[in-house]
Amino acid sequence: MSDLPELASDCAACAALCCMALAFDAGDSFGFDKPAGLPCPNLDAELGCSIYGRLEAEGFAGCASYECKGAGQRVTQDLFAGRDWRSEPDLAQPMIAAFAAMRLVHDGIELLETARWLDLPPALEAERQALLRSYLPPAWTEDSLAAFATSGAPVRLKAFLPRLRDWV
Ligand code: SF4
Numbered sequence: 130m131s132d133l134p135e136l137a138s139d140c141a142a143c144a145a146l147c148c149m150a151l152a153f154d155a156g157d158s159f160g161f162d163k164p165a166g167l168p169c170p171n172l173d174a175e176l177g178c179s180i181y182g183r184l185e186a187e188g189f190a191g192c193a194s195y196e197c198k199g200a201g202q203r204v205t206q207d208l209f210a211g212r213d214w215r216s217e218p219d220l221a222q223p224m225i226a227a228f229a230a231m232r233l234v235h236d237g238i239e240l241l242e243t244a245r246w247l248d249l250p251p252a253l254e255a256e257r258q259a260l261l262r263s264y265l266p267p268a269w270t271e272d273s274l275a276a277f278a279t280s281g282a283p284v285r286l287k288a289f290l291p292r293l294r295d296w297v
Pocket residue numbers: 147148149169170171172173177178179180181189192
């Protein structure tokens with residue numbers, strides 16, 4: 130398929146969604162607790178990470194290894210035209226919701242794209258392609274993303290993947 134989105138994070142094009150939307154617990158991967166929906170105290174005024182160059186040394190290996198698979202910049206740019214929740218706090222909740230749904234979309238695309246390299250029988254390959262198409266509409270909106278998250282596609286994907294075990 131030619132219309133695949135970028136499946137790697139581009140933090141420069143993102144409004145630091147993972148640093149605000151996600152929760153983390155103090156431990157080996159994070160230096161302190163942070164609830165979902167609140168900005169990390171290490172975020173600087175430009176929505177950059179003030180300890181970016183020393184995340185592991187500061188106890189934030191989880192941040193260094195986190196990969197949103199392109200969901201963050203896609204939500205920021207495609208759905209919110211580069212706006213951000215800090216300048217416009219009313220955007221925080223819709224951006225959190227869109228980011229959660231887009232992560233689901235990009236996780237699914239990555240799994241289905243990985244499966245293309247398996248030597249699947251035609252019927253399963255056709256199913257893979259049909260399922261992938263449901264993850265690749267011409268464009269996403271806040272409403273269509275919200276609907277997708279509760280649609281049958283994620284459920285169908287979850288049922289589809291174990292059926293590939295004989296070709297892995
Ligand atoms: S430590 Fe840095 S990368 Fe990790 S959540 Fe905070 S601002 Fe983001």
